[in-house]
Amino acid sequence: MSIGxxxxxxxxxxxxxxxxxxxxxxETNGGTGCLTWHGNLVDARAYTETGQDLYIRVDKHELARYTKKGLVQKKGVLAGVIVSSASVFLILVIFLRCWVQRQRRAERARKGKNMVSFTTFEDSSGEKEIDESTRNGDVPYFDLSTIAAATNNFSSDNKLGQGGFGPVYKGVLLNGKEIAVKRLSNCSGQGLQEFKNEIALIAKLQHRNLVRMLGCCIEGEEKILIYEFLPNKSLNSIIFDKSRGSFLDWKKRFGIICGVARGMLYLHQDSRLRVIHRDLKASNVLLDATMNPKISDFGMARIFGGDQIEGDTKRVVGTYGYMSPEYAMQGHFSMKSDVYSFGVLLLEIITGKKISSYFPDSPSLNLAGHVWELWKEGKATEVVDSTLGDSYSTDEMLKCIQIGLLCVQEHATHRPTMSAVVSMLSNEATLPSPEQPAFIQNKNHEGDEISSSEGAKSVNVVSITMIQGR
Known part of the structure; x- marks a missing residue:
């Protein structure tokens, strides 16, 4: 019988x-269906054609040894696969990280290849314009394409004005935010130093009476500063325009005077950096929607460190008429230089006339000299802007005229500080009598007339003749 x-x-x-x-x-085994071997398997080859499997009897300990070896080999293969997979994964991670870093460096290089380096630099005379405290200014960067789109490719229809730095345009970003764009002109007397100076300074200063910078753009030859947009433009566009001057009654003008004074006090005393503006004038005072003043244009500014309160320069910068005599003639500047400029601005706001205005009765005098002459004669109110009508208090007006004359006195030591000016404007204290101001002719040392047109610009080098008052 066959068995299975x-x-x-x-x-x-x-x-x-x-x-x-x-x-x-x-048929092969005589009908049993089972073949067994005893002793050596010498005849196993005789049954190779049967197509059956041969089952060999093995000692269990020997079998266990081979089974363990097989498991170890399997584990080794598995471990090798795991290690290889981890290595490949790690290589991929390192590759991706390097690729991302290269992309970031490339992007920074693209944007920053011409970016301003906020480090100490010097002017042509070797004087430091920015000290160590101005390093690493954090100013957002704008692409040129973004600014061009915002200003309709710097369209003349968007032009707000022209200054010593260059033209200023109104722009609107994609999010609807309005901006003012100041673009350095190729023919400007100012350049990269003033550009760096303004970025480093304005990024560090925060005050309600200082204009706020939103960012900058440097691509190729383009150097652009982006500011908050102030709808009422600059002060000089209103006070020197008789048709617009009536929009500023005395209350608003007095508010502007006080606001500028507080802003200058912040620069001189209350800010982390002691700053001398060196170019305070009507065109550098901007007005927001509610006529609050914002001091702008810090390209000419200088920073004082520690207890320093004055300095000297061989590179005189500023605007004719606003510069104090010691600065214009000797290159000596201090906080009192800004006080002089503030006094000139105050008199311009009161009178509606420029410092360089011509007076037929006193052809050799500028505005400060003319006001001084009328002050001595007790006729100071005659200089008040006629567009103010009767909107002012005579006592308050006379006090402001007196403060203006105190600020433009010839000797710097006789001028008040900005903290004293703010106190004078706020309180009803008795003021000292002003001394004779520095009278400056409207002609230079070569006898040529100095321009007093609406578009008078800041200058980098000046020569002004001092004369004695009558």
Whole structure:
């Protein structure tokens, strides 16, 4: 009777001398269907054509040894696969990180290849314009394409005005925010030094009476500053225009005077940096929607450190008429230089006339000299802007005229500080009598007339002749 593979296995296991077994066809093994081997497997090859599997009996300890070895080999292969996979993953991570860093560096290089480096630099005379405290200014960067789109490619229809730095345009960003764009002109007397100076300074200064910078742009030859937009433009566009001057009654003008005084006090005394503006004038005072003044244009400014309160320069910068005599003639500047400029501005706001105005009765005198002459004669109110009508108090007006004359006195030591000016404007204290101001002719040392047109610009080098008052 033929037996199956299972019975063949049991048969071999019951016989201790059986070393192997196989299931075979009945024709091959005489009908049993089971082949067993005892001793050596010398005749195993005789059954290679049967197509059956050969099952060899092995000692269990030997079998366990080979089984353990196989497991170890499998574990080794698995560990190798894991390590290889981790290595590949780590390489990919490193590659991706390097790629991202290269992309970032490339982007920074694209944007920053011409960016301002906020480090100490010097003017042509070797004098430091910015000290260590101005390093690493954090000013947002704008792409030129963004600014061009905001200003309709610097359209003349968007032009707000022209200054010593260059033209100023109104712009509107994609988010609807209005901006003022100051673009350095190729023919400007100012340049990269003034540009750096303004960025480094305005980024450090925060006061309600200082204009706020939103960012800058430097691409190729383009150097652009972006500011908050102030809808009422500059002070000089109103007070020197008789048709617009009536919009500023005395209350508003007095508010502007006080606001500028507070802004200058902040620069001189209350800010972290002690700053001498050196170019305070009507065109550098901007007005917001409610006529609050904002001092702008810090390209000419100088920073004082520690207890320093004065300095000297061989490179005189500023605007004719607003410069104090010691600065214009000797290059000596201090906080009192700004006080002089403030006094000139105050008199211009009161009178509606420029410092360089011509007076037929006193052709050799500027505005300060003319007001001084009328002050001595007790006729100071005659200089008050006629567009003010009767909107002012005579006592308050006379006090402001007196403060203006105190600020433009010839000797710097006789002028008040900005803190004293703010106190004078706020209180009803008795004021000292002003001394004779510095009278400056409207002609230079070569006898040529100095221009007093509406577009008078800041200058980098000046020569002004001093004369004695009558």
């Amino acid at each position: 593979l299972k019975q063949c296995e049991e048969k071999c296991l019951r016989n201790c001398s059986c070393v192997a077994y196989a299931s075979a066809n009945s």
